Amino acid sequence: MRSSELFYPTLREVPSEAEVVSHQLLLRAGFIRKASGGVYTYLPLAYKVIKKIENIVREEMDKAGGQEVLMPIMQPAELWQKSGRWEVYGDEMFRLQDRHKRYFALGPTHEEIITTVVDGDVHSYRDLPLLLYQIQNKYRDEIRPRFGLMRGREFIMKDLYSFDIDDQGLDVSYRKMYHAYNQIFTRLGLDYRVVEADSGAIGGDESHEFMVLADNGESEIVYCDNCDYAANVEKAVCTAGEVQQNDELLPLEKIHTPGQRTIQDIADYLKVGKDEQIKTLMYNADGELIAAILRGDRELNEIKLKNALGCNELFMASEDDVRISCGAGFGSLGPVGMDLKIYADLEVAVMKNFTCGANLDDYHYKNVNLGRDFVPEAIIDIRNAVAGDPCPLCEGQLKLLRGIEVGHIFKLGTNYSDAMEATFRDQNGQSCPFVMGCYGIGISRTMAAAVEQNNDENGIIWPIPIAPYHVIVVPVNSKNEEQTRMAESIYQILQQEGLEVIIDDRDERAGVKFKDADLIGIPVRITIGSKALQENKVEVKKRWEKEVELLEIDKVAVRVLEIIRG
RNA sequence: CGGGGCGUGGCGCAGUUUGGGAGCGCGUCUGAUUUGGGAUCAGAAGGUCGCAGGUUCAAAUCCUGUCGCCCCGACCA
Incomplete structure (x- = not known):
């Protein structure tokens, strides 16, 4: 491809x-342009990358026994009403009406459609397992689209749905996908981690997320420095820690603490450590006010709390509600004498003589002890894991990383097939619901994640497997015929070797060409300049290294192939 | 939806406080000189100041409404 003909409008600013x-880089390098919030056009370079990612995904899905289908984006409301998600999905689903005023959804996902199709034509256990997948646009009216392709309202996604006879079958399908996903992200050339994940609203008992590591990723993950354990912080298992054994229980003491509201306030005022206090958080769980207590320096994990309570809706209570039932405001709450259900974090059970609010404004208790001064409804794991926590599996310590969730695999079980009444006949002629799994990869997000992970101050550094082009040939001076001729010749040779090549044939200064080549992130640059050319040599430079190699012209193709093909 | 910010040539911004000439840098076009890291000089084109009302002799500027965008929070691949 000739730079002069390639549509890649780069921006200096x-x-x-x-x-x-x-x-920033995808915009600057001329890969994408915005049509609307969270909706983008993929320009030629971006679409090449997308197709490369898709093809790697496609190959691994096929290898794992998947069959590709294409499903409607516009889906009738009835299907969603049947599964119950027409209501559940709420404002996040794009809806539209046809001229007959019939409702449709723009598919945010395709469980309903695929389950209906399979139910219609798969009637026997003999036809299972069945693995169907699609790669296409999906639509979610995100509350807040952001970060360009990272969280769009229209995005490209691969979803595979597995249909099995029973849980054992699902285990097999799940493991196939787990393996395929590892193949995919390895082949994409990305640094990633697999973590245990919360399966969220979709339900199911096992779930893993595939995280591309990036410093400013949206998700926090923990991993063990000693074993294979890794989990989303939402899911990471926390342990109780050591009991402070030799401390005696001291008598409860009520202390006047005027104006002291926060954990930090009390730490300063009473000279007690944050880890010697407990905080009390009030939640509304399906309409019932409950208290969650944990060590003063810890953060509550709402997902863990929600899972433990088994409730549908969980949100922080208003201060007014709290005052009505506890008699005090946020800064002075505590479990002692509280008339609500109290859920204590595991760590609270091993603390002794701690400090907390007294349910009376401007008063706190000292030397509070669980069991003696109050009895919780349950003692459960409800805090966020932090770096330095003990690994739940071994003697190691947990470390923290940030990542971008690019893949997520779920065991759905019979949640959808039950709702959709999708069944087959087993060996005994019994009608059974399909046992399902669902396995997603955010294709467009993966492109963004790749950039997020691979860039420097000059621009993108594409991993070779997904680079839009392998090589860019740059004659330094477009007015110099010898250089131009040599550039054209190398361009031809590399193409004949099956490489994807750009030649920068524009009448631009060298600086402009170098800047653009770096910005769009082509892995290998071949520079043709006068000095080297006199010795019959050209420069080969890898995008991710500073050094250039001076090579005889007839050695260039071999060297480039070596770099690209590994 | 709550909080914050922004809409002025293609991009980045000033001008709005205190109403009166629509400006700057980059980019684009023409010509010349340049050619190893986003050149220089000379010239040129290009804007309903997001949109709709209102106030005023006069509105980018003041008022009302509305649309869009960005950031923080709850949601998620």
């Missing part, structure tokens, strides 16, 4: 709307 580096 950063568009002000872009905050994160992947968004």
